[in-house]
Amino acid sequence: MxxxxxxxxxxxxxxxxxxxxxxxxxxxxxxxxxxxxxxxxxxxxxxxxxxxxxxxxxxxxxxxxxxxxxxxxxxxxxxxxxxxxxxxxECEKEALWEYNFQPPPAWPHRGVIDSYNVNFRYSLDEPLVMKDLIPCIFSSEKVGIVGRTGAGKSSLIAALLRLSEPEGRILIDDIWTTEIGLHDLRKKMTVAPQEPVLFTGTMRKNLDPFNEHMDVELWKVLEEVQLKEAIEGLPGKMNAELAESGLNLSSGQRELVCLARAILRENRILIIDKATSNVDPRTDELIQKTIHEKFAQCTVLTITHSLSNVIDCTQIMVLDSGRLEEDDEPFVLLQNRDSLFYKKVQQLGEVEAAAFIERAKQVHTERK
The missing domain is CATH 1.20.58 (Methane Monooxygenase Hydroxylase; Chain G, domain 1)
Structure with a gap:
């Protein structure tokens, strides 16, 4: 003190x-x-x-x-x-928000992502942070992206959203991302970042910024993420004013508000960038359960340092120094004792590593 x-x-x-x-x-x-x-x-x-x-x-x-x-x-x-x-x-300008060619309203309806020799750097005078990436992500796949700090996990998301123009080409449901405007591209992908993004304004504005949904839908989605009672306790309820960055809510509640907003968007591609790293285990469990239920038919990319969040994934991508070193099911990667994923699991400790491998085997058997 x-x-x-x-x-x-x-x-x-x-x-x-x-x-x-x-x-x-x-x-x-x-x-x-x-x-x-x-x-x-x-x-x-x-x-x-x-x-x-x-x-x-x-x-x-x-x-x-x-x-x-x-x-x-x-x-x-x-x-x-x-x-x-x-x-x-004097900063380098982004691409146009809208091009003459616009994707169909239902795009992407499958959520298939193909990449061809993608290299990525954040500016022209900086070195490459992602090199020769060629992942193929099928429809409705749950992909876990792991690697040490600086391996290029978040850079993959930056390339998908074209925060800086990547070298190479990325194809989403038969449409090249460079052929459509940034607005058409980014609004079709839902991102749950590590730091929840909330705006100064009402709860309704934060859940539905473009006024596309009815109150019944908003209350329903709040109930699904177990926030209905908390919002009803606020003065003004749905019209309650949130402070800057949602500081009058707890960290877990802010994450759940962002999750509710993601459910309302109903996009076929969901990107989770270490979204549960700052929440308690109970909220983490609730978020993971909601994602598995509400985004079962969506393509989900999960970037995390917690391996327990990717044990149920159908595919694991292990990045190292900006390169894709390993790409397969968790149980298959664990069969190779020389794999980076196996070594990362062993860092959990002998007991936790054994439980993790057993869980991966169980998931693999159930999936078959």
């Missing part, structure tokens, strides 16, 4: 230190001027010397020097926003 109070006072202490420091500089300045005037007393008019000393004292004692310094610092800080604005105008 002592450290917290000290941290809260640090800006005030810094301001006081600056004031004392400037006062010392002013005192030194007045001293130098005074001694300089004494040395030049024989050549200068005493009236001029008095005027110099008077102006020096006025400058320092009235705080004009401190005011000028503080104003110059504030002006420099304010100019940072101008510099950022200029920098943003």
């Amino acid at each position: 002592t450290f917290a109070r000290g941290g809260a006072r640090s800006p005030q202490m810094t301001s006081r230190w600056l004031a004392v420091y400037l006062d010392v500089i002013c005192a030194i300045f007045v001293t130098v001027v005074a001694f300089g005037a004494l040395t030049l007393a024989e050549t200068l008019n005493p009236g001029k010397i008095g005027l110099v000393l008077s102006l020096a004292l006025t400058l320092t004692l009235t705080g004009m020097f401190q005011c000028c310094v503080r104003q110059s610092i504030e002006a420099e800080n304010m100019m940072i926003s101008v510099e950022r604005g200029i920098e943003y105008t």
Whole structure:
């Protein structure tokens, strides 16, 4: 608690230190001027010397020097926003939101994703973060994407959404992603990010930003994610105002709101990017159960560090240094003791690894 109070006072202490420091500089300045005037007393008019000393004292004692310094610092800080604005105008522009060719309204109806020698980098002056990726994801497959930090898991999603234009081509349900506008592409894929995205506004706006659904549908989906009682307890219920980033909700509730929004979108491709890494085990279990029930006919890409979230997946993609090193069913990968996936499972510990392998075998048998 002592450290917290000290941290809260640090800006005030810094301001006081600056004031004392400037006062010392002013005192030194007045001293130098005074001694300089004494040395030049024989050549200068005493009236001029008095005027110099008077102006020096006025400058320092009235705080004009401190005011000028503080104003110059504030002006420099304010100019940072101008510099950022200029920098943003020079950023590389994204592709057009809409092209002349538009996909059918029901696209994608299967959720098949094919990639051909995809290389990806976030800017032209940066190295490749994904190299020669050639995954094939079939309709309704549940794909787990694993790998160490920096292996390129999130970069795969960035390439799908064209956050930066990838080299190579990506095909979704027989349509190249580069042949359609960004709006047509991105609105057809639902993303559940690690940090839940909520907007300042009502609960209704956060669930249905484009007013495409009736209240009955909104309450139904809230009930499915077990949020109905919590929302009914808010003042205004569905019209309750959410704070910035949904700070008046818990972390688990924010994730469930994003999950409810994903269910309402009814897209055939769902991308989960470490969405359950900041929630408690009970909420994690609820989210996983809801995904298996509500997105059974959808293609689901799950990026996670928790292997328990991908044990039921039909396909595991193991990335390393931006390359696809392994791609197969979990149980098949576990049969190879030299595989990266097997080594990653062994890091869980002897008991947990054995339970994980047994669960993978059970899922494999049931699927057959």
